[in-house]
Amino acid sequence: MPKEIVIGTRDSQLAMWQARWVLNQLERRYPGQPFVLRGMKTKGDHVLDVALAKIGDKGLFTKELEIALDRGEIDLAVHSMKDLPTRLPEGLAIGAFCRREYPGDVLISRRGLTLEQLPSGARVGTSSLRRTAQLLHFRPDLHMFAIRGNLTTRLKKLEELNLDALVLAYAGVHRLGMDHRITQRIPLSTCLPAVGQGSIGIEIRAGDEYIQRMLAPLDDPASRAAITAERAMMKKLEGGCQVPIGALGRVENGRLFLEGVVASLDGRQLIRERICASPHRAEEAGAMLAERLLVLGAGEILKTARQEFGIHE
Numbered sequence: 144m145p146k147e148i149v150i151g152t153r154d155s156q157l158a159m160w161q162a163r164w165v166l167n168q169l170e171r172r173y174p175g176q177p178f179v180l181r182g183m184k185t186k187g188d189h190v191l192d193v194a195l196a197k198i199g200d201k202g203l204f205t206k207e208l209e210i211a212l213d214r215g216e217i218d219l220a221v222h223s224m225k226d227l228p229t230r231l232p233e234g235l236a237i238g239a240f241c242r243r244e245y246p247g248d249v250l251i252s253r254r255g256l257t258l259e260q261l262p263s264g265a266r267v268g269t270s271s272l273r274r275t276a277q278l279l280h281f282r283p284d285l286h287m288f289a290i291r292g293n294l295t296t297r298l299k300k301l302e303e304l305n306l307d308a309l310v311l312a313y314a315g316v317h318r319l320g321m322d323h324r325i326t327q328r329i330p331l332s333t334c335l336p337a338v339g340q341g342s343i344g345i346e347i348r349a350g351d352e353y354i355q356r357m358l359a360p361l362d363d364p365a366s367r368a369a370i371t372a373e374r375a376m377m378k379k380l381e382g383g384c385q386v387p388i389g390a391l392g393r394v395e396n397g398r399l400f401l402e403g404v405v406a407s408l409d410g411r412q413l414i415r416e417r418i419c420a421s422p423h424r425a426e427e428a429g430a431m432l433a434e435r436l437l438v439l440g441a442g443e444i445l446k447t448a449r450q451e452f453g454i455h456e
């Protein structure tokens with residue numbers, strides 16, 4: 144009998160759903176090969192009372208899994224692609240960029256109102272600086288509240304904190320079967336998603352050709368090109384989950400279109416640019432877009448944002 148392959152992930156609701164999805168995809172394709180799931184806690188799961196941006200640690204949701212991967216305790220680590228830092232530890236690699244869901248954010252409002260319809264001064268909950276900055280740019284009157292926790296916790300906070308609305312990634316809400324709670328898909332022209340949002344990333348040991356070959360059918364080349372470009376942009380801007388940066392790549396008619404945004408936390412300054420390239424030049428496209436954003440003043444905006452959050456890298 145072949146050796147059991149161990150799939151590691153965080154033990155959150157969403158991470159377990161994603162890992163089970165990967166497990167099902169693999170079991171379907173490789174009958175006779177045993178797979179097991181292993182849920183693990185990460186630092187990001189322990190520190191629940193601090194805004195993510197303030198913890199300011201790259202790999203918050205990934206480090207424990209990466210150590211287990213490196214030690215051979217697990218054979219693949221299933222992540223939300225957007226939680227995966229742009230620089231991976233030595234010896235690890237992305238084995239598959241799974242086909243992306245709709246990448247954008249959604250509004251879940253208590254009274255069924257869209258972003259445009261929310262009353263002046265409405266209270267909106269999100270944990271992300273990227274969403275805060277872009278939404279304030281669109282609606283400077285909104286009051287943004289930092290909330291964290293899994294989907295169930297956040298939905299509870301919508302009531303408990305008397306908020307008017309929450310902003311969440313469509314992909315997470317959809318995977319957990321909560322589509323009926325969605326009031327509106329926030330237009331991508333208003334709010335660009337986080338780098339990698341909507342895609343499941345599978346991390347492996349670099350050079351583990353057996354696992355790499357096994358994952359090949361789960362890799363989606365269009366998602367890979369789009370997200371590779373987004374990650375290259377982020378890397379050049381030296382962002383993490385703690386900075387107000389958004390990006391979205393898309394492959395259409397054989398061309399890669401990449402958009403990026405950098406905004407100040409209060410939404411007053413916002414720089415948004417786009418670039419078009421060959422999907423085979425995804426990394427160059429990302430780096431080039433970052434250069435353009437920097438020329439337009441992104442460096443200053445990011446420097447200020449980092450200072451406001453007291454992040455020392």
Ligand SMILES: NCc1[nH]cc(CCC(=O)O)c1CC(=O)O
Binds near residue numbers: 225342
């Ligand atoms: N920030 C945590 C996180 N990481 C990935 C998702 C959603 C799933 C995805 O983007 O693939 C979420 C929840 C959210 O931002 O609403």
